[in-house]
Amino acid sequence: MPALRPPGPQETISADGAAAVFHAHSGSKIYNMGEVEVHALRAVTLDLYEGEFVVLLGPSGSGKSTLLNILGALDVPTSGEVYYRDHILTKANDAELTRFRREHVGFVFQFYNLIPRAHSTSVPANWSWRFWKGSTTR
């Protein structure tokens, strides 16, 4: 990821001088549901440090999954910045985010995201689409 982080704000340095691994600054997420806007995150600022064991606690609908999806680069905030070490995730392109997820993120999904009793034709159809696509784009 080429985007280098500018000189970091004060709160990204812990008491023992360690730099934050993740830093979110004023991260907000708004889902547009037709005429209704759902404010899933409002100006979230947080630092996460190496070796920390962090529990994200809140009632259903408070935005836990939304925040984790953004930190894990599965989703992007509507506004605000998210940094991973020296990289600005919110300025990275799709290829850079794919590499970030592959090399730095592990997810255990709430609902597993396994293929539910795949229809006998759906998996082969998906794979053949990938093979066909792979053979014609290069």
Ligand SMILES: Nc1ncnc2c1ncn2[C@@H]1O[C@H](COP(=O)(O)OP(=O)(O)OP(=O)(O)O)[C@@H](O)[C@H]1O
């Ligand atoms: N894709 C989406 N489209 C529209 N609204 C969404 C979407 N995803 C989440 N929301 C809304 O955003 C808010 C936060 O949802 P989120 O799933 O992040 O909460 P959560 O804290 O993970 O809840 P839970 O404990 O039930 O998993 C909720 O009001 C939810 O309905």
Ligand SMILES: [Mg+2]
């Ligand atoms: Mg959730």
